[in-house]
Amino acid sequence: MTASMAIGVVAALGLAIGSFLNVCIYRLPRGESIVTPPSRCPGCGQGLRWFDNVPVLGWLLIGGRCRHCRTAVSPMYPIVESVTTLLFLLQLWQVGWQPLLAIRLLFVSAMIVLFVIDLQHRILPNAITLPGIVVGLVACLFFEPGWRSALIGVAAGGGVLWVVGEAYFRLRGEEGMGFGDVKMLAMIGAFLGWQLMLVTLLTASLTGSIIGGAMIAVDRGNMKYALPLGSFLAVGAVVATHVGYPLLEWYLGFY
Ligand SMILES: [Zn+2]
Incomplete structure (x- = not known):
């Protein structure tokens, strides 16, 4: 070829x-x-x-x-x-x-679909995220970053957002995020492992707060926006597949 x-x-x-x-x-x-x-x-x-x-x-x-x-x-x-x-x-x-390319193309396809559906409907269909977790885990038996990293990625990715969502719910008494985001981040952890899942979450939060802050500033806080977190996660995940490890070092440099 x-x-x-x-x-x-x-x-x-x-x-x-x-x-x-x-x-x-x-x-x-x-x-x-x-x-x-x-x-x-x-x-x-x-x-x-x-x-x-x-x-x-x-x-x-x-x-x-x-x-x-x-x-x-x-x-x-x-x-x-x-x-x-x-x-x-x-x-x-x-x-x-190489064979990993097929897995990556499948992953990128799922991210594109989730990006647009979350943007248009504010939902992340289980029909993609749940099979995605399984397929990602199975793929990591054979490909990088390996099944250990993938398993930790699923647990940590699902766990982190679930805790944030629960805390927000307890504090504000309203749903801050849907569990679609939790399942989507678990799927990203399954495909990319916990390191790149972390990069995805940090990148999505950073761009989300910048764009969200700009929107609130323009509107002088009159409106409450439900930002499509899934769309930001999709962008963050694709970015992570390219420059994930340099970005991780850069993020860790802040701490
Ligand atoms: Zn027509």
């Missing part, structure tokens, strides 16, 4: 899987099957023709509108396909053409 062949294969895979992730993003929160029926326009119910389903290009060709009822088709579709392709290529660059 030459480098250019590997890039071509992973890019094509990114476009195809990105297209499938759009289906998951749309249907999972609505409780619909991700296998059947074939894609339809949400406006008029007209079935899509095969060339409408061509990643990115299909959306550009129809000018971002259904060709029958002119309902706007969300630019989220081509964005998800492009981002999936970009993140897949970055993983190839990071880990190279």
